[in-house]
Amino acid sequence: MYTGGQGIWDDRNDIAAVLALDPSVVTTELVSNGGAFGGKEDMSNQAHAALAAWLTGRPVRITLSREESLLMHPKRHPIRMTYEVGCDADGKLTAVRARMFGDSGPYASVGMKVLERSAGHATGPYLVPAVDVESVAVRTNNPVCGAFRGFGANQAQFAMEGVMDRLAEALGISGFEIRQRNVVVPGGVWGPGQIMDDGCLGAQACLDAVREPYEAARAAGKPVGIGLGLKNSGLGNGFKEIAKAVVRFCADGTLEVRHCWTEMGQGVHTVVLQVAVEELGIDPEAVRVIVDSTRELGAGQTTGSRGTLMGAGSVADACRAALADGCQLEVDYEGEYRVDWTNSLSEGLENPVIHSTFGYAAQVVILDPDTGIVERVIAAHDVGRAVNPLLCEGQIEGSVHMGLGYALSEGFPADANGRPLNTTLRSLAIIRPKDMPDVDVILVESPQPGAPYGIKGVGEIGLVPTAGAVAAALREYEGVWHNELPMRNPSNRERADAWV
Numbered sequence: 001m002y003t004g005g006q007g008i009w010d011d012r013n014d015i016a017a018v019l020a021l022d023p024s025v026v027t028t029e030l031v032s033n034g035g036a037f038g039g040k041e042d043m044s045n046q047a048h049a050a051l052a053a054w055l056t057g058r059p060v061r062i063t064l065s066r067e068e069s070l071l072m073h074p075k076r077h078p079i080r081m082t083y084e085v086g087c088d089a090d091g092k093l094t095a096v097r098a099r100m101f102g103d104s105g106p107y108a109s110v111g112m113k114v115l116e117r118s119a120g121h122a123t124g125p126y127l128v129p130a131v132d133v134e135s136v137a138v139r140t141n142n143p144v145c146g147a148f149r150g151f152g153a154n155q156a157q158f159a160m161e162g163v164m165d166r167l168a169e170a171l172g173i174s175g176f177e178i179r180q181r182n183v184v185v186p187g188g189v190w191g192p193g194q195i196m197d198d199g200c201l202g203a204q205a206c207l208d209a210v211r212e213p214y215e216a217a218r219a220a221g222k223p224v225g226i227g228l229g230l231k232n233s234g235l236g237n238g239f240k241e242i243a244k245a246v247v248r249f250c251a252d253g254t255l256e257v258r259h260c261w262t263e264m265g266q267g268v269h270t271v272v273l274q275v276a277v278e279e280l281g282i283d284p285e286a287v288r289v290i291v292d293s294t295r296e297l298g299a300g301q302t303t304g305s306r307g308t309l310m311g312a313g314s315v316a317d318a319c320r321a322a323l324a325d326g327c328q329l330e331v332d333y334e335g336e337y338r339v340d341w342t343n344s345l346s347e348g349l350e351n352p353v354i355h356s357t358f359g360y361a362a363q364v365v366i367l368d369p370d371t372g373i374v375e376r377v378i379a380a381h382d383v384g385r386a387v388n389p390l391l392c393e394g395q396i397e398g399s400v401h402m403g404l405g406y407a408l409s410e411g412f413p414a415d416a417n418g419r420p421l422n423t424t425l426r427s428l429a430i431i432r433p434k435d436m437p438d439v440d441v442i443l444v445e446s447p448q449p450g451a452p453y454g455i456k457g458v459g460e461i462g463l464v465p466t467a468g469a470v471a472a473a474l475r476e477y478e479g480v481w482h483n484e485l486p487m488r489n490p491s492n493r494e495r496a497d498a499w500v
Helices: 008-019 046-056 066-072 111-120 153-171 175-182 198-219 268-280 307-324 389-408 466-478
Strands: 079-087 093-103 130-138 224-233 241-249 255-258 287-290 333-339 357-367 374-382 438-444
Touching (some): 008 046, 093 111, 093 153, 111 153, 175 224, 198 224, 198 357, 198 374, 224 466, 241 268, 241 307, 255 268, 268 287, 268 307, 357 466, 374 389, 374 466, 389 466
Parallel strands (some): 093 130, 374 438
Antiparallel strands (some): 079 093, 224 357
């Protein structure tokens, strides 16, 4: 089975279950594909193709039409949120109370985990002494929802950033200043009770990186908004995550590097190649990167901004095992990177370690004062260590594009029978390249203690602060607070009566 899914070992096991076969007789091989952004975590047409091939005894290829794809693949969860937040006269946060209901559609998918992530990220990258959050995933007859870049952190922090700007206005201080007064610091207690380590220094570093352009825009009289966000890397919440990799020196002079992550345009193949070159000092032209199920390396889905973090860690470990043994020919040297020290909230700990690693980002959105169109975005992102700066910049530019669409125009509404109203790419109102503003990317490197090379994930954090920054800029331009997405295309919002 040649598959573009986000977890070829999961695809193998699911196909075997559908066909009532032992997984050992099913081999899945990754076909590197375009962006999945969570949408290929759920199986779509893999089982159909496997069943048809099994019954006919012939090779089968199944391709979805655009309309079929829009119907089948999961969408981002609409979440209705009610926030009550307080601060003192100095702008220091005192309490957050949040209630969230997420529309997961008719199937479970990862709805419970998305709402769990929303709850965990409900306070944003801020220190709040009193936190009361409830988050519920609900099954409905609306389109199925599942994993989507940000995984619930986007929705929660759109609300929290909006609250921060409302408090700042009430106090007569800037959006930058209220964030500066409340940003997480090492030793501080974050939302669910986690004590933050030195990795969180990246939040302040990102704020510092955008201060000058933010203040310059304000001084020039332009409508400007700022957003600050965090996003975990890895699954966390008590999951035992073990990523494995194999390096093998072949008799023909090449090096096979086998890892367990899906290449979907983010460049994880390039990253693991770089690690092998770094650790072994070999010619990159001699390296072949392979992802298939012939080795038991699976670490679940490529999700949670963990591909670079855990891929680099496992390949580096395999390379070091090879070096310790003299790099013998035709020997599989296996390495792993393990995260097995996080806690689930259900454990009832006062200070659980919910996630091992976080990425941070500050974004500034500047509008044209005459038209209200976004003219520039400054995006400062803490990636811990930019293993490949060009890939990092590409991730951030792409995520800003996605974040602006999420904030301003995109949506996936359904009628009263749960049928999607959008059946074409055009109707989704994705921002066209020619309509994108200038995006200035600032890479911040504040290393994560204990992580391979100090790496933090960058895949999802890129659009976590975007919608909040857009809303703040629109507030200055229009004088109106926005609390529903998309902000400038009401026809693409979910039906209000879907929540009754």
